[in-house]
Amino acid sequence: MTHTPPRASHDHEGHTAHRHGADHGHDHDHDDQTEILDLDAEVLAEHIASLIAWLPVGAEPRHVADLGCGTGVGTFALLKRFPRAEVTAVDASAAHLRRLREKAAAEGLADRVYTVQADLDATWPDLGTPELVWASASMHHMTDPDRVLRRVHGALAPGGLFAVVELAGFPRFLPEDAPEDRPGLEERCHAVLDRHHVEQMPHRGADWGPKLTAAGFTVEAERTLTVNIGPPHTELVGRYALSSLRRIRSGAAESLSAEDLTALDQLLDTDSPRSILRRGDLRVRTEREVWAARRT
Template sequence: MSAHDVDDIDWGAMVAQLELKAEVHEPYLRAAADWMRALLPADGRADGVGRVLDVGSGPGVITCLLARHFPSARVVAVDQSEPLLAHTRSRAEEQGIGGRVGVLRADLPEDLGALGTADVVWTSQTVHHVGDQQAALDGLAGVLRPGGLLAVAEGGLPPRYLPRDIGIGRPGLQARLNAAWEERFSQMRAGLPGSVDQVEDWPAMLARAGLVPTGSRTFLIEHTTPLDPRVREFLRVHLEHVLDTLGDVLDAEDRATVARLVDPDAPDGVLWRPDAFYLSASTVHTARVCP
């Protein structure tokens, strides 16, 4: 869910890509949900959680996971995209939890008042799409019930999936791609409506939102060689996105290298390379309302 250029995105066409990414990251998401349960009262039991919000829910992978981790709760997927919300409904029905999963079309920060109250709020890679990140956290903190928990997944480490020298193009491609992503991210932030420069000290920001920080944890996402075919396909789709997004800032040699990596018929493409892997880390910051 993003207030930035949403009208230019064909979310329906991105459902499969977003779902695949979430499924590749699901081991970390399960571990994060376990940790969130342990931060709640009653010796870590989540029986008292009646309503959970997944803000920026995408295709519903995390929404359904939260519904399984909080079995007494109604979990509401919040997103600005109707196609993504429709997919969430279908996914929940397929998993037999449709009766406990709802959807709400909303955008940040305009629709914060429509979220209602909740015992747990989860938001992943969404707040950085809002110009005033502190105001977004203030609004999310404001929907929490007494004792409620806010979990914000932001930051970590960029993914690595190739060795330094892959035998085609100049060595160090991965590092150059990551540097280009950082620059493009800064440009995106600067172009957001109402963009505010912010030192991204997330625990301090949560404290300024009136919450009591309860810790930050970084979760490793690791898929080793030989890669599962779905992880390989995720890498291929990811690199296609890299080519579309960063093609104008990469030099001709790097563009040609990425194009070869995404070619499904190239023997040294990511679908076939024996040295391809996936390693990343995601950080989750948590805070609670005083009971």
């Protein structure tokens, strides 16, 4: 029988926070993170909805858990797709969960969302017995992902589905020959971050199929979603690119050449004629891998 956490746990923040790396960042720049996550939800709304619609859930779930929910990109898409469901949204960041609750209240969904601040590598939160667990861009941050997979398996209702969504790092926005004075700048920035991530997040880019099978799941489906969004969303994509490149700069600046750093700063200067907001050739390019695994 599905158990939904009691309403008293709606704002439970009693667990030690687990920092979710570059995708979720650190306390001092929560505002930047929140902006990126909110823009991510807006820009990729149709793609996220299509992923959720594709999931082989069977009967409509009444209780869903969103692990590493951020500000609710997946949470609200899940609520929309399953109008009778309640979602337990789990994240390490109190700021992200506050933002999620604000959005839920504004959309009249507060009574269908339960937030839990938790360290998923430490004390496992009480998720009840969800029929669907969604983990987007969170599993590769785990110190011991195999243990987390076993915990998800134990929490799921028999026959329940676990959806693991992983993305290929930050999206790309610029053409390969941009900017004009430093072509290939964006790829060089990503290469720097990739080197850092190899050390900090060894499970990034993993094939989660064998790991899910080892944890007792049956992998029913896999999918690669290619994202390529451009005009007419130029203004929205510009703001998304600006926020994302600011985050990339914070992680890559020390390893970039002086010339690359100058070119990047010109892109990030909203008053500069070379500002990324003035470009009409931006596109959001990324890929997301999805594994749908059943607890049998």
